[in-house]
Every structure is written in C-alpha cells, then in structure tokens.
Amino acid sequence: QKKLLDALSGPVQSILETGERDSWASIRRLYRRETEHIILTFSDSLSEYELDQTTSVEMVLELREHARCTVVKKAREEAGNILIRMKGRFSTVLSHDKDLMPRxxxxNEDIHAITREARLAALRLMSVMAAVRLDDKPDKIDRALMVSLLDGGPLCWKRSIEFTSDPLASTTWQEVLRLILCSLWFTRHGVRNKLEHFMFVQVSPQDTLITPVQCKSIWRQFKAETEYPVAQAILMQEAHRRSNNSLPPAWTILVLAILGFNESMFLLR
Incomplete structure (x- = not known):
C-alpha cells in the first residue's frame, strides 16, 4: 500500500494541477499501469505463502480498492482548492498572451474577449475537478457548465434555448439528466421549431467531487473576486489611449526631428 501511495499520490496531484482536458485520461493510464505493476509484484510475493485462492483474490481486490481510494482522496483534496486554482488560471490567461509574455x-487589446477566454480556462479547470473519472465513462459536465455559467456563450444557445429550470440547481450530477426545452430558429426557412434535448451526465454521487449547485456558488464567488484585475486592465487601457491622444501630431514630431526646434518654430511663424 505504501508503494501505491508513492506511485499515485504525487503524480495525480501534478496532473490535476495542470487542469488539462485530458487530465483524467492521463490519470487513468497512470492508475492502471501502476496498479497492475504493483499487483503483479504482490501476487508473486503471495506465492511464497500457502494461501488459499479465495484469500489471495480478496487481498488483491483490497489492494486494487486501495489504489482507487488513493486517487479519489487526492482528487478530493485538489477539489477543495478549486477556487484558488481557478483564480490562478484566470490571472495567468488574463495577464499573459499565448507566448506567455505580459500583456x-x-x-488594440480586446479586454472583453480576453476576459472571456480567461473565464473559460477557469471553468474548464472546474469541470475537470467536478468528478472522478476513473471508469472512463463519458459525461457532459464541461458542456453543462459552459451553457449554464459562461457569459457570451455560443449564439445558438443564447438566442434559441429556453431552460425549463436551472440545470445546476441540483446536488448530484445524475439529476442534471433533465428535459430542456429548445427553441431552434432556422433562419434559412424562417421557421421556429421546438424539440426536446437531453443533457445527460453519467456521474454517480460517489464519484462527485463538486456538486452542480456548488459549481454555481463557486463560479459566483470566482467572478466577484476576479472583477478587480479586469477593471484595472480597462483603466490601464484608457490611460494608454489618453496618453496617445495628448501627443502632438505625427508630422510635428517628424519636423522637429529633422529640422530641430528653432527652425520648426520659424516655419510655423
């Protein structure tokens, strides 16, 4: 069990801290590789003892369960720090460009678009941390959070979907299986059709790290605590524009550079 803890705990934490979309795929590969390796070694050591088959199988199953619990425990620890992680990710994207150079x-910087990009990065980090995904079951947590929380979402969602209820007003992701009444506008034909759309999230309560209603609360707090750097960016941009407007025309600067101050004043007279 100590070997499993050492092999899984640190690497799982490092992977979750990155918050990439394939984080759980990487964790699954790590979990399966390390678990199978240690179980194989453990099974070989059991052969030295005269144990019946039932006892050996139970010990292996216990070891496998311990490996899973190790991953889940570390994931829960990281989920408890999700607000801090989200603010850190937001700050990084907001204050640095794609080349990681400070903005x-x-x-000409589009602060609105950059802010949305930074919020999207933080939201995706929360979707990664919302549930344990060791069983490789597909879910739509990322989609549910984007539709419900992110401002300025896809145009088709903003204009055409009418939610019958709040998709995140739930304590389990299983309850996010709900009927959403969609109103789709077909601009080509000018016809409005209604259809039933199901948003299905296959996550059991046991695998839930952050509930839907907690996600909504965390997002509200996150937005409140990240308004200041956005306001500062807007003020800095306005100050930059004002400083540019206070400069003399470009042709004046060019004349001064070529003729000098005295000659320029003589021409202006």
Whole structure:
C-alpha cells in the first residue's frame, strides 16, 4: 500500500494541477499501469505463502480498492482548492498572451474577449475537478457548465434555448439528466421549431467531487473576486489611449526631428 501511495499520490496531484482536458485520461493510464505493476509484484510475493485462492483474490481486490481510494482522496483534496486554482488560471490567461509574455493593455487589446477566454480556462479547470473519472465513462459536465455559467456563450444557445429550470440547481450530477426545452430558429426557412434535448451526465454521487449547485456558488464567488484585475486592465487601457491622444501630431514630431526646434518654430511663424 505504501508503494501505491508513492506511485499515485504525487503524480495525480501534478496532473490535476495542470487542469488539462485530458487530465483524467492521463490519470487513468497512470492508475492502471501502476496498479497492475504493483499487483503483479504482490501476487508473486503471495506465492511464497500457502494461501488459499479465495484469500489471495480478496487481498488483491483490497489492494486494487486501495489504489482507487488513493486517487479519489487526492482528487478530493485538489477539489477543495478549486477556487484558488481557478483564480490562478484566470490571472495567468488574463495577464499573459499565448507566448506567455505580459500583456501591456494597449489600445488594440480586446479586454472583453480576453476576459472571456480567461473565464473559460477557469471553468474548464472546474469541470475537470467536478468528478472522478476513473471508469472512463463519458459525461457532459464541461458542456453543462459552459451553457449554464459562461457569459457570451455560443449564439445558438443564447438566442434559441429556453431552460425549463436551472440545470445546476441540483446536488448530484445524475439529476442534471433533465428535459430542456429548445427553441431552434432556422433562419434559412424562417421557421421556429421546438424539440426536446437531453443533457445527460453519467456521474454517480460517489464519484462527485463538486456538486452542480456548488459549481454555481463557486463560479459566483470566482467572478466577484476576479472583477478587480479586469477593471484595472480597462483603466490601464484608457490611460494608454489618453496618453496617445495628448501627443502632438505625427508630422510635428517628424519636423522637429529633422529640422530641430528653432527652425520648426520659424516655419510655423
């Protein structure tokens, strides 16, 4: 069990801290590889003892369960720090460009688009941490969170979907299986059709790390605590624009550079 703890705990934490979309795929590969390796070694050591088959199988199953519990425990610890992780991810994306260079907030920076990109990165991090995914079952937590929480979502969702109830007003992801009344506008034909759309999230309560209603609460707190850096960016951009407007025309600067101050003043007279 100590070997399993050492082989899984640290690497699982490192993977979850990255918050990439394939984080759980990486964790599954790690979990299966390390678990099978240690179980094989353990089974070989059991052969030295005269144990019946039932006892050996039970011990192996116990070891496998311990491996799973190790991963789940570490995931729960990381989920408890999700707000801090989200704010860190938001700050990184907001204040650095794609080349990881600090933003200067000059006039041509689209602060609204950058803010949305930073929030999306934070939201995806929360979707990774919302549930344990060791069984490789598909879910739509990422989609559910984007539709329910992210401002300025896809145009088709914003204009055409009417939710019969709040998709995140639930304590389990299983309850996110709900009927959503969609109103789809077909602009080509000018016809409005209604259809039933199911959003299915296959996550059991046992595998839930952050419930839907907790996600909503965390997101509300996250937005409140990240408004200040956005406001600062807007102020810096406005200050940059004002400083540019206070400069003399470009042709004046060019004349000064070529003729000098005295000659330029003589021409202006």
């Amino acid at each position: 200067t907030w000059i006039a």
